[in-house]
Amino acid sequence: MPTTDDRNAVTTVIASLIDAWRRHDADAYGAQFTQNATYVTFVGTYYQGRRDIVDSHRTLFAKxxxxxxxxxxxxxxxxxxxxTAVVTGRGDSYKGSRPKKLTKVQTYTLVREPDGQWRIAAFHNTKRKPLMEAISFKAAPALVPASQK
Known part of the structure; x- marks a missing residue:
């Protein structure tokens, strides 16, 4: 049975990820992932392994x-x-003021590794398409998620 400490440990991993991004520290960002983690960007790019995640973010942070x-x-x-924990959230990268609406939906699968540390084993990032959602919901109201009814 997961404890409050487990939940805090999992959410601390996400907070550490955000802090590493703030500092543009690709190594610290990558350290939150397992050695064989998978990472899917909102444009559909698939990265395999911590080294790939670190190297890609080093380039992204520089460009x-x-x-x-x-x-x-x-x-x-x-x-x-x-x-094993699954975290679902919304997110976005930004410059200046934090956006009021976050445009991406993200899924993190975290595992507790043998050293006791929680790390991200898989990450998937999807860009929301609000206009397409609205059209779909109008054409087929049964598609509206229960949480939005």
Missing amino acids: FLKGTQLADEILDVRFYGPS
């Missing part, structure tokens, strides 16, 4: 994401046994 911060909102934390 496309230079000067950005990471906004995150945890929507749900669920545990599947004592060593």
Whole structure:
């Protein structure tokens, strides 16, 4: 049975990820992932392994994401046994003021490794398409998630 300490440890991993992004520290960012983690970006790029995640973020922080911060909102934390957690949230990178609406939906699968540390084993990032959602919901109201009814 997961404890409050487990939940805090899992959410601390996400907070550490955001802090590493704030500092543009690709090594600290990558340290939050397992050695064989998978990472899927919102554009569909698939990275395999911590080294790939670190190297890609080193480049991103120097170029496309230079000067950005990471906004995150945890929507749900669920545990599947004592060593697996799934975190669902919203997020976005930004410059200047934090955006009011976060445009990406993110899923993190975390595992407790043999050293007792929680790390991200898989990450998936999806860009929301609010107009397409609205059209879909209008055409087929049964598609509206229960949480939005």
